[in-house]
Amino acid sequence: xxxxxxxxxxxxxxxxxxxxxxxxxxxxxxxxxxxxxxxxxxxxxxxxxxxxxxxxxxxxxxxxxxxxxxxxxxxxxxxxxxxxxxxxxxxxxxxxxxxxxxxxxxxxxxxxxxxxxxxxxxxxxxxxxxxxxxxxxxxxxxxxxxxxxxxxxxxxxxxxxxxxxxxxxxxxxxxxxxxxxxxxxxxxxxxxxxxxxxxxxxxxxxxxxxxxxxxxxxxxxxxxxxxxxxxxxxxxxxxxxxxxxxxx
Amino acid sequence: xxxxxxxxxxxxxxxxxxxxxxxxxxxxxxxxxxxxxxxxxxxxxxxxxxxxxxxxxxxxxxxxxxxxxxxxxxxxxxxxxxxxxxxxxxxxxxxxxxxxxxxxxxxxxxxxxxxxxxxxxxxxxxxxxxxxxxxxxxxxxxxxxxxxxxxxxxxxxxxxxxxxxxxxxxxxxxxxxxxxxxxxxxxxxxxxxxxxxxxxxxxxxxxxxxxxxxxxxxxxxxxxxxxxxxxxxxxxxxxxxxxxxxxxxxxxxxxxxxxxxxxxxxx
Numbered sequence: 001x002x003x004x005x006x007x008x009x010x011x012x013x014x015x016x017x018x019x020x021x022x023x024x025x026x027x028x029x030x031x032x033x034x035x036x037x038x039x040x041x042x043x044x045x046x047x048x049x050x051x052x053x054x055x056x057x058x059x060x061x062x063x064x065x066x067x068x069x070x071x072x073x074x075x076x077x078x079x080x081x082x083x084x085x086x087x088x089x090x091x092x093x094x095x096x097x098x099x100x101x102x103x104x105x106x107x108x109x110x111x112x113x114x115x116x117x118x119x120x121x122x123x124x125x126x127x128x129x130x131x132x133x134x135x136x137x138x139x140x141x142x143x144x145x146x147x148x149x150x151x152x153x154x155x156x157x158x159x160x161x162x163x164x165x166x167x168x169x170x171x172x173x174x175x176x177x178x179x180x181x182x183x184x185x186x187x188x189x190x191x192x193x194x195x196x197x198x199x200x201x202x203x204x205x206x207x208x209x210x211x212x213x214x215x216x217x218x219x220x221x222x223x224x225x226x227x228x229x230x231x232x233x234x235x236x237x238x239x240x241x242x243x244x245x246x247x248x
Numbered sequence: 249x250x251x252x253x254x255x256x257x258x259x260x261x262x263x264x265x266x267x268x269x270x271x272x273x274x275x276x277x278x279x280x281x282x283x284x285x286x287x288x289x290x291x292x293x294x295x296x297x298x299x300x301x302x303x304x305x306x307x308x309x310x311x312x313x314x315x316x317x318x319x320x321x322x323x324x325x326x327x328x329x330x331x332x333x334x335x336x337x338x339x340x341x342x343x344x345x346x347x348x349x350x351x352x353x354x355x356x357x358x359x360x361x362x363x364x365x366x367x368x369x370x371x372x373x374x375x376x377x378x379x380x381x382x383x384x385x386x387x388x389x390x391x392x393x394x395x396x397x398x399x400x401x402x403x404x405x406x407x408x409x410x411x412x413x414x415x416x417x418x419x420x421x422x423x424x425x426x427x428x429x430x431x432x433x434x435x436x437x438x439x440x441x442x443x444x445x446x447x448x449x450x451x452x453x454x455x456x457x458x459x460x461x462x463x464x465x466x467x468x469x470x471x472x473x474x475x476x477x478x479x480x481x482x483x484x485x486x487x488x489x490x491x492x493x494x495x496x497x498x499x500x501x502x503x504x505x506x507x508x509x510x511x512x513x514x515x
Binding site: 052055056057070072073074076079080081082084085086087088090091092095096097120140146 | 276277279395398399401402403405406407408409410411412453456457458459460461462
C-alpha cells in the first residue's frame with residue numbers, strides 16, 4: 001500500500017484495560033508524516049491512554065499498534081522528576097539520545113529558554129519546564145512527536161508562539177504529530193485530523209467535520225458551537241497572519 | 249613497611265570503592281538503599297552455603313543474592329504487599345535461615361564478627377583477582393546500560409516511549425547490585441555494604457550539580473574512605489568495615505559544610 005510509506009504509527013481497534021475497567025477502547029487512528037492528528041475529549045476520556053498505547057508504554061493492549069519509526073519525541077502530560085538527582089537542563093536534553101551541542105542550543109532558542117541551559121531542572125517554573133520538555137522532544141529531530149498537553153502552564157502569548165512552533169516543526173521536519181490539547185481553538189486551526197474521544201472514538205475527521213458533528217456538540221455542549229464560530233472567524237485571521245510572516 | 253595482608257586489603261578496598269561509587273549513585277537516585285540491605289542480608293546465607301559445599305564465597309553470595317532479587321520481583325508481581333514489607337520479609341527471613349544453617353555447621357569455625365563487619369585479614373590474593381576482574385566487568389556493564397538506566401531513573405515513561413528498553417536495564421542493574429555485594433562482603437561485611445554504597449554517593453550529592461560530577465565525587469569519596477578507614481583500622485585495631493564507613497561519614501559531614509556555604513552565598 002502506498003500509504004504505508006508515510007505512515008508513522010497506526011492503531012487498529014486498540015484499547016487498554018486496567019483493573020477490569022476500560023480506560024479506552026476501540027481506537028483506530030493513523031499518524032502520517034507531516035500531519036498533525038489531535039485528540040480531544042473531556043477528562044478521563046482516554047486521551048493520554050491512547051497516546052501511551054501509541055508509544056508502546058502500555059504493553060497488554062487489545063487490538064494492535066503498528067509503529068514504523070523509532071525516532072520519537074515525547075512530551076508527557078505529567079512528569080515527576082526526583083530531585084535527588086542533580087540534573088541541569090543541559091543534562092536533561094541529553095537524556096535519551098546524544099545530541100550535538102548546536103542542536104541543543106537551537107531547540108532551546110526556539111522554545112525561548114536558552115538562558116536556562118545550565119540551570120538546575122528543579123529550579124524552573126512550570127512554564128519554563130514545559131518549554132524545556134518541548135525543546136528536548138524536538139531537538140532529537142524526531143519523525144514522530146507525541147505531545148500531551150504540551151503548553152500547560154505556559155503564558156498566553158507563549159502558548160500561541162509554541163503552537164506556531166509546533167506547526168512549523170511539523171512542516172520543516174516533515175514529522176507526524178500526535179497532539180493532545182484542551183484548547184479547542186488551537187485544535188481547530190492547526191490540525192489536519194481530529195479524533196474526539198470519550199472512552200471510545202466518538203467522532204473523527206477534519207476539524208470542520210468534527211465541529212459540525214452532533215456527538216461532538218453533545219459532548220462539548222455550549223462550548224462547541226462557540227468554538228465553531230471562533231474557528232470560522234479565526235481561520236481567516238490565522239491565514240492572513242501566516243501570509244504576513246511568509247512575506248517577511 | 250606494611251604487612252602483606254594490609255597491602256592486599258588496600259588494593260581490595262580501592263577496587264571496591266571504584267565500583268560502589270557509580271553504583272551507589274544509582275542506589276541513592278532510585279531509592280534502593282533498603283533493597284541493597286536485603287541483598288546484603290541474604291549474603292549470609294550465601295556464605296554459609298559456600299562453606300557447606302566448599303564453593304567460592306563471592307560466587308555463592310552472587311547466586312543467592314540474585315535469587316533473592318528474582319524472588320522479590322516475583323512477589324511484587326503476585327502479591328498486594330507494599331515493597332518495603334516484601335524487602336523486610338526477604339531480608340530478615342534470609343538472615344534467619346543463614347543463622348540457623350550456621351548453627352548446624354558445627355564442624356566449621358565461623359568468624360561471625362568478620363562476616364558481619366568485614367575482616368581485612370581475610371583478604372587473599374584470589375580475592376583480589378575476583379574483586380578487580382569482577383569490578384571491571386560490573387563497571388563495563390554499567391557503562392553499557394548507563395543511558396537507558398539513567399533515563400528511566402529520571403522518568404520511566406520517557407525512556408520507554410523513546411525506545412530505550414528500561415525494563416531490561418533495570419533487570420541488569422539488579423544483577424550488578426548482587427555482584428557488587430558479592431565482591432565486597434569479605435572486606436566491608438554484610439551489615440555495612442549498603443553504607444559503602446550510599447554514604448559516598450550522599451556526600452557527592454551535596455557537592456555536585458550534575459550527574460557526572462556526582463559519580464566522580466562518589467568514587468573519590470569512596471577511595472578516600474577506604475584509605476582513611478584502613479589506616480585507622482590498622483592504627484586502632486578496629487574492624488575494617490566500620491572504620492571505612494566511619495571515614496565515609498566524616499567526609500559526608502564535611503560535605504555538609506559546602507551546603508551551608510552555598511546557602512550563604514545565595515543570600
